[in-house]
Each structure stands twice: as C-alpha cells, then as structure tokens.
Amino acid sequence: MERLEPKYKLEIQQVTYNDKISNSSRFLTIAQMMFVAGETQDPSPDTLTLVEDIIRDQVIFLLTTASELAARRGSRIFSSQDLIFQVRHDTARVARLQTFLRWKAIRKTVRDDDEKAQLDLAAENIVDEALGGSSTDTAAKNTQSRAVILPWDVQTFFCEQPPGGKSNEDLIAESSVTSLGKLRWADEQTTNMTADEYIRWTEYRHASFTWRKAKRFREWSGLGTIADHKPTDDSLDILGFLTCEMVQKLTEIALSIQRREIITSQRMDMKPALSSVRNNEGPFATSSLERSAISVRHIRQAFDATQTRAKRQRMSLNKSSIQRALKLI
Template sequence: MAYDYDGRYAEDMAEWKEILADAIKQMMFVSGETGEVSPETTGMIEEIVRQQVIEMVGGGDAADFAGGEDATAAGVLGGGGPTADGAKKNKKAKVGLPWDVASFYAEQVPERDDEEDEDEEEMNYATLQRLKNADERTKHMTREEYVHWSECRQASFTFRKGKRFKEWAGFGIVTDSKPNDDIVDILGFLTFEIVQTLTEEALKVKEAEDLVKRESGGENAQNRKRKRETGLFDPPEEGRTPIESRHVQEAFRRLQHRSNKGRAMRNFSRALNRTPLKL
C-alpha cells in the first residue's frame, strides 16, 4: 500500500512527516546546526532528499533492476562483479546524485587515474574535517551532552522504518523492485550524507549572508536585540538564528552547479543520465 499524498492516509502521513522532521533535526545538529530549525526548513530538506532517493531508485531500476528481480546492493551502487581487466576501475564505483551537473548528460568524459586520486584526497580531507569539527564540539561536553550527541548521530531515515521508507522512496511506484535489507541500509547511509552535505553548505551560505549584513549594517537594532532560547551546545552568540529554507535552497543550487573537482558527494557511484530537480 503506497502513501497517498492527496490525504487518503493523512493521519499516517502526518506521523511519518514528524518522524522524518525529528531525524532531519538530529542530522542537522550533528552537522553543525545547533538551533531550532523551522518546519519549513526540515520540509524542504525532506523533499530534496526524497527526490534524490527517487532519482537513484529510478536509475537503478533502468540499469540494474530489470526483469522483476529483487534489488541488490551491487545494483544500487552501479556494479556487477568486477572482471579481471576492470577490477581496479569498478573498485571505486560511484553513485551519481541528480544534483551533479555531469549527470545531466548521457555521454560522460572518461576519468583519468589522477582524477580518481584527487577525488580520494578530497573525500579524505572532507572526512578528516568532519572528524576534527566533531572532536572540537565534543571535547568539552558533559556526559549527558555526549549521550545526546551520540543519539543524534544514530538518526536514520531507515532504521526500524524500512516499510515506510520504501513507500516514501517510491519502491513500488517508480520501480517494481523489492529492495533487500542491504539496499535499505545503503540508502539510509546516503540520506544521512545528503542531509549532512546540505546542512554544511547551508551554514556557509548563512555565514556569508550574516557577514554581509554586519558589514553593511543591515541588521537593525531590534534584530540585534532579539534572542532565542539557547539549546544544548548552542554557542554563546547573541541573536544567532538557525538556517532557513532559503539557505538550504541556495546550498542545493550551489551543489548542483559545483564543478567536478569541487563536488563533495561525487564519490558514491557512476553517473546516470538524469534530469535536474526543480525547487
């Protein structure tokens, strides 16, 4: 039974939306957003994530799920078993996300070995930077604060939500495939990565916007005096506000138009021919 977005299962959908919103807030918290984000912001992130998952599911259906066979991890990641000649190439299979510009084209320029090395270096740098940021945020936490942090890191779209997630992601609608547990786990990991990347980019957008406002005097006295209640681990900033939907939208735009060398999430699989998501 698929969810009816016209209201047939409105009560169930409202509960599912609330579950997703809570998970997104926890993911955003781990990614650096310590404020209380609005339902509009979490709703936009949810829709972006859902469209990315649907695009990946649809692409997997076209390329690997034909014939009514159950979906496999290799299918989603774009691989079969590597041949002797292609083992090295297939070892770094990538998931092409719909916001990647290269995925708009059917023909792809073959990658060079040095490009793969650069990609791996960038991925390692991004991972190390996230670990460094996490260490800075957690090293002075109390035991209770660290427990909360650890719980937020376990946030998931899929854990103990498999059936709802499959319906939400379009299995049975955009594809007739029946995903196994490995597929759901992989998509759960990717959805966290999408939320994390969007949040990190949106924070950069907001930081630049706030800097312009401060330098131009665009913030009036009332806004400077306005305070929100400080939440757990909030920095002691006066008037600090969370990212809003416009910051998320701009972050998504930047990720869509980022060059090949700058795409942080490029390393997940082969590029598939897809159309861009319009917000």
C-alpha cells in the first residue's frame, strides 16, 4: 500500500504560524480542539504537525482494523459497529458515543418532523379528533429514542426487548460519572472568562474534522482507499467524535506533563508559590505561573503515555526488541 504523506509539510516550510493557521483548516481545527482542552497559548506549527500525524495514524489504524473485522464477516465495507468494537473495553467512551448517536438520531427525527409539520397539520388534527388523541401519544413515544444496542450486548441474546427506556437508563448511568466530570471541568475552565472569551470557547467546542468536511477528511485519512463504508451509516460521525476526543486527551496529558516540569523546575530553583498551580483556575485566570505553549516534546511524551500498558515483567531469552502494536488514544 502506498504510504500517504502528511498533507501540510510544504505549507509549514513556506508560511509563518499566523498564515498557517489562517490557510490550513486542518491546523485551525486542531488548534481549536487544543484550546478547548486547555492550551490557550499558540502552538507551534511543528506541534500541530505532530498532532496531525498522530491523529492520522490513529484514524488509519481504525480504518484498517475495521476493514479486517468486516472481512471476517465476508463484507467488503465496514460498518459503524466495527469502529465501536475497537473501543468496547472503554465503557465510558462507548457510553458517550452511544449518547452522541442517540441525540443525533433524535435531532434528525425532529428536523424531519418539522419539515412535514406544515403539510400534515390538517391531517393530524382530523386523526386526533377521530382517535381521541392517540396519534399524539404515539408521537410522544417515538421521540423517546432507544439507546443503540450493540451486537455484543446482552440484549442481543433475546428476541424480544422489554418496553420502556431501560436501555436508556443504563446508558445514562454508565456515562453520568464521566459526563459530570467533563461538565465540572468545563465549568471550572470558563469561570474567569469574559463574554468574548466565552463566545470563543463555545465556538471552538464545535470544532470537528468531519462536520461539513467529508470530502477533505476522506482525502486526508485515506477513507475510501484503505477501507470504505456505507454513505448512510454513522461511521463518519463516529470518526469525527473519536478524533476530537483523541486530540483533547493528548493535549490534556501534554499539559499535565508540562505542569509537572514547571513545578519541578520551581523546586530546583528554590521558588515558592506552588499553590498557583491549580486545576480550578481556568485558562483565562491570572496566575503567577508563567508557561509557554506545549512543545513537540510534550506531545511525544503524552503519546508515549497513551501507548504504555501494564504488563508483568518477563525474562527475555534474546536481545531482540519486540515491536508493539499501535494502541488507540
């Protein structure tokens, strides 16, 4: 398979950082995701390039594995379940992903209903009068979308599913702890923001590699060349969701590494005021702790931290190094 080269190498060599940010939508998207994760400084083009390369390798790994899983079923194209299957052990992430897909389905249903509302208004009134409002009850039930049932869930062992929202309750319970933690963190980050800064924050929270960029994302990731999917499924949205979380997680780990380095440096220099390093200050809070933007070294260390696995120490009979498989961030 021909190796796909990074897309923005030439641009980095030709333009400055500001021009790079304005001309490259990919770099702008990455910078926005890093901003939401807490990196309020301007990352260097080298840092953005490294993040792009890491995320792109992750996407290629996702697509390759999904294609292999589909081939085991005898299918030429992969499905959205082949992507979710790769993160099945991270129950919190699967729950967030299911919630994301559930709300997407609800928004689509509401949008379709709004488009047909004017045409069906008279007919619905006639049906309501004839059936005594049963159509309204049916519509209310339809808005309660069930959670996405995955093929490896216990519910698939049974032909009939119990009525009600039991699966939705389990989904909410599974993702509530992580979601509340993220909401609490976002509240702490935005506490000291001005109105303009908060508008910028809310705008950057919608940054995505795939939203209204499907063609560009396919060219960048090799989707359609490495593996392909049905245009009607949720695979593209799932990839956009996962890549956004990967960038933010990588940034958070890199910031924590940089924070530890600053604290260690202050201790070596016999400087006090370590109390200024707190998680609840927010990115716009005034602090005596001065720092620069996270560098390539911090991103590399953060990526290495995501690839480490807890394994028992084993005696090696030879000196040969074993190449470790790539692990999803």
